[in-house]
Amino acid sequence: MSHFTRVPTQITDIEALKLACKRLDLQLLNNDYARGWQGQRILAPYVIRLKGAYDIALTRSGDGAFDLNADWSMGKNLENEVGEKGGRLIQTYGACVTHLVADKLGMNVEETVLDDGRIRFRLYPKTELNERLRY
Numbered sequence: 001m002s003h004f005t006r007v008p009t010q011i012t013d014i015e016a017l018k019l020a021c022k023r024l025d026l027q028l029l030n031n032d033y034a035r036g037w038q039g040q041r042i043l044a045p046y047v048i049r050l051k052g053a054y055d056i057a058l059t060r061s062g063d064g065a066f067d068l069n070a071d072w073s074m075g076k077n078l079e080n081e082v083g084e085k086g087g088r089l090i091q092t093y094g095a096c097v098t099h100l101v102a103d104k105l106g107m108n109v110e111e112t113v114l115d116d117g118r119i120r121f122r123l124y125p126k127t128e129l130n131e132r133l134r135y
Helices: 014-023 076-082 084-104 126-134
Strands: 005-011 027-035 041-049 056-060 066-070 107-113 119-125
Touching: 005 084, 014 027, 014 041, 014 084, 027 056, 041 066, 066 084, 076 084, 084 107, 084 119
Parallel strands: none
Antiparallel strands: 005 066, 027 041, 041 056, 056 066, 107 119
């Protein structure tokens, strides 16, 4: 019986996922096996290798996004490294998407983490930063 449980997400941008993993000091592997309970493994296009005994497999859902598949009930290391049901990973991914899109639009991003864990963004034209640096 598999202990892997799927958490649906809207992860579609692998470049942003790579950046999110880097921010969280996690390793993103291509076409590998994710480790689960009692030696169970699942092959996935992408795997986030965690420091503990279990990993996260990213598998495509019907809408083309990647879902997070892991043994969420057994692996406390998952919560410690990526948050409950991958919440911290998903939030960090969203922040990385914001940075990538802003860069493509010629914008800079100021990112502030609030006391409650939410992230506030301020976007402004790259030329505005150049003006700020002159003074």
